[in-house]
Amino acid sequence: MSNPHQPAEPRHADAAPGGPSGDDVPAADVNAADTQGQSSPVGRLAATVERLRREVQAAQAEADGRAVIELAKGILVERLGCGPAQAALQLAELTEQAGLTPLEFAVEVINQAARDRLSEMTTALLATPAGRDDTDDPPGSGSFAVRLRTAESAALAAHDAQAVADSLLEHALTPLGAEAVAIWALGADGSLTLAGSAGFSVGEAARWRYVPPGVVTVARRGLDDRAGQWIGCLSQTGLPSIGRHHHPDGGRVAVPAGTGGRIHGVLEIVWPTPLEAQPPQIVRQVEALAELCAHTLGTFAPPHGDGDARPGILPAVAELMDLADGLHDPALVLVPHLDATGELVDFRIHHVNSRFLDPAGRPRGVVNGALLLETYPMAAGESELFEQIERVYATGEPFRARRMRLTSLVEDVPLAAVADINITRHGGSVLLIWRIEDETARLASLLQHAQRLGRIGGFEENLVTGEITWNGQLYSLYGKPSVSGPVPLEDLPAHAHPDDAVAIGRFLRTLLHHRRSASAAFRLQRPDGVTRHIRVVAEPVLDSDGRLFVVRGAYQDISAHHWTEVALAATRDQLAHSEQQASERDRLTLQLQHAIMPPAQAPLEAPGLRVAVRYRPAETQHLVGGDWYDAVVLPSGLVLLCVGDVAGHGIEAATSMVVLRNALRGLAVTGAGPGQLLAWLNMVAHHLTGSVTATAVCGLYDPHRHTLRWARAGHLPPVLVRAAEASPLPLIKGLLLGALPEATYEEHELQLAVDDTLLMYTDGLIERRDRSVEESLAQLLTAARTVPPTLDQQLDRLLTYSKSDTDDDTCLVGVRVAQVLAD
Numbered sequence: 074m075s076n077p078h079q080p081a082e083p084r085h086a087d088a089a090p091g092g093p094s095g096d097d098v099p100a101a102d103v104n105a106a107d108t109q110g111q112s113s114p115v116g117r118l119a120a121t122v123e124r125l126r127r128e129v130q131a132a133q134a135e136a137d138g139r140a141v142i143e144l145a146k147g148i149l150v151e152r153l154g155c156g157p158a159q160a161a162l163q164l165a166e167l168t169e170q171a172g173l174t175p176l177e178f179a180v181e182v183i184n185q186a187a188r189d190r191l192s193e194m195t196t197a198l199l200a201t202p203a204g205r206d207d208t209d210d211p212p213g214s215g216s217f218a219v220r221l222r223t224a225e226s227a228a229l230a231a232h233d234a235q236a237v238a239d240s241l242l243e244h245a246l247t248p249l250g251a252e253a254v255a256i257w258a259l260g261a262d263g264s265l266t267l268a269g270s271a272g273f274s275v276g277e278a279a280r281w282r283y284v285p286p287g288v289v290t291v292a293r294r295g296l297d298d299r300a301g302q303w304i305g306c307l308s309q310t311g312l313p314s315i316g317r318h319h320h321p322d323g324g325r326v327a328v329p330a331g332t333g334g335r336i337h338g339v340l341e342i343v344w345p346t347p348l349e350a351q352p353p354q355i356v357r358q359v360e361a362l363a364e365l366c367a368h369t370l371g372t373f374a375p376p377h378g379d380g381d382a383r384p385g386i387l388p389a390v391a392e393l394m395d396l397a398d399g400l401h402d403p404a405l406v407l408v409p410h411l412d413a414t415g416e417l418v419d420f421r422i423h424h425v426n427s428r429f430l431d432p433a434g435r436p437r438g439v440v441n442g443a444l445l446l447e448t449y450p451m452a453a454g455e456s457e458l459f460e461q462i463e464r465v466y467a468t469g470e471p472f473r474a475r476r477m478r479l480t481s482l483v484e485d486v487p488l489a490a491v492a493d494i495n496i497t498r499h500g501g502s503v504l505l506i507w508r509i510e511d512e513t514a515r516l517a518s519l520l521q522h523a524q525r526l527g528r529i530g531g532f533e534e535n536l537v538t539g540e541i542t543w544n545g546q547l548y549s550l551y552g553k554p555s556v557s558g559p560v561p562l563e564d565l566p567a568h569a570h571p572d573d574a575v576a577i578g579r580f581l582r583t584l585l586h587h588r589r590s591a592s593a594a595f596r597l598q599r600p601d602g603v604t605r606h607i608r609v610v611a612e613p614v615l616d617s618d619g620r621l622f623v624v625r626g627a628y629q630d631i632s633a634h635h636w637t638e639v640a641l642a643a644t645r646d647q648l649a650h651s652e653q654q655a656s657e658r659d660r661l662t663l664q665l666q667h668a669i670m671p672p673a674q675a676p677l678e679a680p681g682l683r684v685a686v687r688y689r690p691a692e693t694q695h696l697v698g699g700d701w702y703d704a705v706v707l708p709s710g711l712v713l714l715c716v717g718d719v720a721g722h723g724i725e726a727a728t729s730m731v732v733l734r735n736a737l738r739g740l741a742v743t744g745a746g747p748g749q750l751l752a753w754l755n756m757v758a759h760h761l762t763g764s765v766t767a768t769a770v771c772g773l774y775d776p777h778r779h780t781l782r783w784a785r786a787g788h789l790p791p792v793l794v795r796a797a798e799a800s801p802l803p804l805i806k807g808l809l810l811g812a813l814p815e816a817t818y819e820e821h822e823l824q825l826a827v828d829d830t831l832l833m834y835t836d837g838l839i840e841r842r843d844r845s846v847e848e849s850l851a852q853l854l855t856a857a858r859t860v861p862p863t864l865d866q867q868l869d870r871l872l873t874y875s876k877s878d879t880d881d882d883t884c885l886v887g888v889r890v891a892q893v894l895a896d
Contacts, residue, residue, distance in 0.1 A: 234258070234269030234369050241362055242271040246342060249355070252323075253343040255281075255315050256366050257292045259336060261469040261498065265292055268338065268370060273316050281315040290314050292339040295327025296468070301359075302327045306347045316343055324348020328359055330367040333409060334417025335501075336467045337370035339363075393499050394424045400506065403429040407503040409466060410444060420445040420462060420503065430509055458494070465496045466503050472496040528630035534562060537622045550607065550630055552599035562611075562624060570596035570604070580609065588613045588621050594631065606635040679712050680776040681891050685864045687872055689837070689883040699726035699767065700835045700882035701734045705741075712776065713741045716833045716884050717769035717810075718788070729765040733758060733810070737771065747771040747784040748818040751807065755786065755818075758811035766811040770833055779825045779890060784818045786810045789839075789850070792857055793823070794830040799857040801850065830867065830889045832857060837883035838875050852876060864889045 234256045242254045253272025257265045263286035270278045284290055291314040294302045304310055304325040307317060314325065324344040329336045340363040390408060397404040407420040425441050440448055445459065452458040461472045474494045495506040530547025534540075541559040548555045551568070560568060562585075566577050573595035580593035590612040597607045611626025684704045699719025706712050715737060719729045736757045740750050750771050758765055770791060772783035783791070783802070787809030790802040807818040825831070839849035856874050861867045868887045877883070 234366070235271075236269070237366055237369050238269035238271040241365070245358070245362055249358075250344055250346075251342050252320070252345045253316055255292070255341040255343075256330070256370070257284075257339040257341065258370050259296070259338045259469060260286075262286050263468075263470055265290070265339065267315070270315070272343065273319075277316055277319070288313075291325050291327045292341050295339045295341065296329055296336065299329060301329060301363075303351065303356075304348065305350075314341070320345050322347060326359055328363040330363040330370055331467065332364055332367040332371070333411050333415055334463065334467060335371075335409070336469075337367045340366050390423060390502050393502050393504060396499075397424060397426040397504060400426060401428060402506050402508045404507075405429065405440075405505040407445060407462065407505055409501065409503075417463065417466070419447075420459075420466075422448065423502070461494075462496055462503055462505065465498050469498045471498075530628045531625075532559065532627070533623060533625040535623050547628055550605065550628055551597070552601045552603060565609075568597060570598060572596075580611075584611050584613060584624060585621070588615065605630055606632040679706055679774075680710075681779070682712060682774060682776055683864055683889045683891055684712070684714070685868055685887045685889075687868045687883075687885040687887075689872060689885075698722050698837075698882035699730040700837060700884045701730045702833075702884040702886050703734055703738065704886060705738065707741055707773075709744055710776065712774040713738070714772040714774060714781075714783075714831075714833060714886060714888060715769060716788070716835055716886055717767055718835045718837075718882075718884075719765055719767040721765075725763075725765075729758075729762050729767070732762050733767060733769070737769075741773075746820055747773055747782055748820040751784050751786045751810070751818040752816060755808075755810045755812075755816050756814065759814050762811070764811060766809055768809050772833070774825075774888065779827075781823045781825060781831065782820055783823065784820045786816075786818060789834070789836060789846075792832040792834075792854065794832065794857050794860060795826065797858055797860070799854045801854070825890045827890050827892050830857075830860065830864065830887060832871070833886040833888070835882065835884045837877055837881035838871070838885060839877055840881065841876060841878050843878075849876070 238254050238256050242251065246254055251272075254270065255267060255273070256269040258268040260266060265284040267278060267282045284292070289312065291302060291304065291307070291310075291312050294312065302325070304312075304327075306322050307314065307325050308321045320343055324347055326340075326342045326348070328340050330338045330340050340359070342359065390406065393406050397406050404426045405422050406424040408423045409417050410419040410421045412418045422440055422443055422445055425437050427437075429437055429440070431437075431440055445452060445462070449458070452462075458477070461474075464470070465472050472494070473496075476491050477494045478491055492507040492509045497504050528546070528550065530550045531544050532547055533542045539561075541561060543559040545555065547559075551560065553560075562581065565581070566574050569577055576593045577595055580591045583589050583591035590610075592608065592610040594606065594608045597605045599605065608629045608631045609626060610629075611624055613621050614623035614625060616622050686702055686704060688700070688702065699721065700717070701719075702716045704712065704714055717730070717733060719726045719733065721729075733754060737750060737754055740753050745753070751769065754769065754771075758767055767786075768788035769786045770783065770788045771786075772781050772791070774781045785805060785807040787807060790804055792799055792801050802823065803821060805819045805821050808816045823831075834853075836846075839853050840846070841849055853871070856871055857867075859870070861870060864887050868885055871885060872883070875883070
């Protein structure tokens with residue numbers, strides 16, 4: 074956008090954006106025509122047209138200026154208390170003293186007296202250096218303030234929005250660099266109607282005479298924000314708008330045109346070039362021009378079918394009062410209440426109809442004629458009712474809400490109510506309709522929903538008159554249309570399964586003969602072929618003479634409950650069968666484990682060595698694990714000592730344990746060392762057992778040398794107890810069994826002395842969930858330092874004081890070196 078005070082060529086109001094119209098003949102061309110051929114008919118005609126055009130423009134400018142001067146004279150008459158002649162002389166003298174033109178001084182008088190938006194905005198703009206420099210004004214256009222006041226005078230005197238658009242473009246917008254302007258009227262349905270335009274061709278204005286509701290345009294975006302839309306380049310937004318093809322890269326401004334809190338339309342301004350960010354003074358100027366448009370749009374009526382555009386007549390409040398009185402719901406007629414500056418601050422309750430019910434119980438006379446916020450101060454609070462009324466009045470879009478909470482204050486006591494709200498604008502008034510929820514209706518609706526959710530249908534049967542009453546849910550349960558009529562209790566057996574005849578007969582005898590409350594469950598056979606499981610409950614009602622005259626009760630569809638019980642019974646049977654199978658499987662697994670690894674075993678006697686073992690199975694049968702041990706004298710005289718733990722539980726772990734234990738026994742007769750034995754056992758675990766994993770410690774004890782060669786496969790190292798000290802053996806390298814196809818295992822040799830005790834165990838002895846393995850091993854070492862007289866006592870003591878809490882299998886092998894007797 075160019076500087077607002079940059080000189081610009083004035084345009085004719087009817088000129089198209091693409092260039093001057095046929096009537097706009099430049100003066101240079103006329104002079105050339107006169108010079109080249111004064112006797113030419115075309116030259117004489119062009120000169121005449123140009124002269125007449127200048128005379129019309131001068132007359133129009135003089136008329137506009139005369140209206141401003143006359144307004145200033147009127148102000149002096151009121152201020153000085155003199156007559157029109159004295160006011161004219163006073164104005165001429167003051168103008169001469171100020172060194173201004175009569176029109177400029179008249180504008181100064183108006184600004185001093187009005188103190189309105191235009192005067193405040195003019196003062197702010199003229200306070201800037203650019204605003205004080207009148208040399209930037211276009212020739213013949215007058216000062217900045219004169220242009221605005223002239224535009225205001227022409228707009229207020231205009232008979233329609235089209236004349237307002239012409240005046241705004243000529244006096245106020247062309248100096249800002251704008252080329253076209255459109256004034257849109259907002260309809261009650263949210264549509265936009267082109268009320269007036271200038272700078273567009275006739276065809277373009279005709280194509281955009283109406284924009285339906287919901288179509289997003291530049292003008293529609295301007296309604297969404299009270300500050301308006303300031304668009305630098307229209308083509309970058311992709312929004313459609315009037316004149317888009319003539320100014321695709323130009324700037325656009327769309328500002329809502331409203332007054333007194335009500336939005337009447339939108340002022341849209343078009344620039345031929347991209348629009349830069351504008352200072353606040355220019356923004357306020359555009360907002361002031363939009364407010365000028367609102368005064369004309371307040372009486373705008375859309376064109377009729379014959380093309381006639383007549384000023385609209387606002388509906389009288391009396392007609393809206395008649396409409397409210399004809400409604401069956403409580404209604405209030407609200408009229409806007411403005412402050413001294415013309416701003417909307419509240420609504421006055423102009424009329425309440427005869428159906429009106431105040432939530433606080435106040436009579437109609439107290440509410441009628443009062444201000445809305447004074448009567449219902451909570452309307453601006455939690456419910457936001459006042460905000461919705463204000464929005465409807467501003468935009469004309471109706472508002473509807475269900476179950477809005479209304480709160481009234483009566484002697485500082487909040488009284489709450491729930492109501493359905495309907496707000497509409499009719500001309501300059503607002504109709505507020507609320508339907509306060511009745512307690513009886515609310516309870517009836519609640520009961521209806523409860524019956525629907527519970528699939529319950531109620532009935533009442535008069536045995537004297539034969540009248541039967543069913544609710545809608547009962548017809549739905551029976552699968553019958555409501556027009557078919559209800560079914561008497563005596564005909565109930567005809568609608569039930571034949572096998573349920575005995576239960577229904579017992580129910581009817583108890584209810585009708587013994588006159589006691591009764592219930593029964595039966596299968597209802599509906600007309601559509603569907604069978605439902607129904608439970609009926611009824612009670613007799615006796616008259617004052619003790620005679621039965623009414624039976625009332627309810628039917629409930631319990632099909633889902635019935636089939637749930639059937640499914641639960643089948644599930645229970647299946648679970649019992651599964652539990653039996655699992656119990657049998659666990660029993661067989663435990664028997665297999667105990668057959669190979671008995672919990673107690675006689676001590677192994679070997680030369681210079683005493684070996685004792687303990688095996689503690691898991692307390693829970695389904696947690697039977699794969700812990701194993703072995704202690705056997707080999708043909709070579711060496712003693713094979715080993716413990717292991719197969720990963721997992723159940724029969725798979727138990728069978729894998731058997732495979733590894735027997736395989737190690739067979740491999741040990743080859744005379745290989747413990748490292749080689751574990752390497753072979755790793756191949757067995759990886760290839761021949763379904764890729765199980767396990768840990769193990771394998772040792773070969775030489776009774777003659779008192780030495781132990783051992784190796785480990787991911788297992789905890791053995792513990793050596795010597796005198797009163799206990800310490801774990803070194804943590805030599807060795808991968809767990811079955812992890813890789815091939816692995817090597819490091820060996821270590823230990824020299825034992827007489828009375829030394831070696832403990833080999835599985836993790837079930839020390840493992841706890843709440844502490845690390847290192848802490849658990851430290852506790853084992855503390856317990857092992859106490860050496861009872863016998864090896865069996867020592868192993869029993871370690872099992873007794875074990876703090877393991879994992880409920881896992883436990884293997885413990887104890888080896889004590891004894892003195893070898895000479896042969």
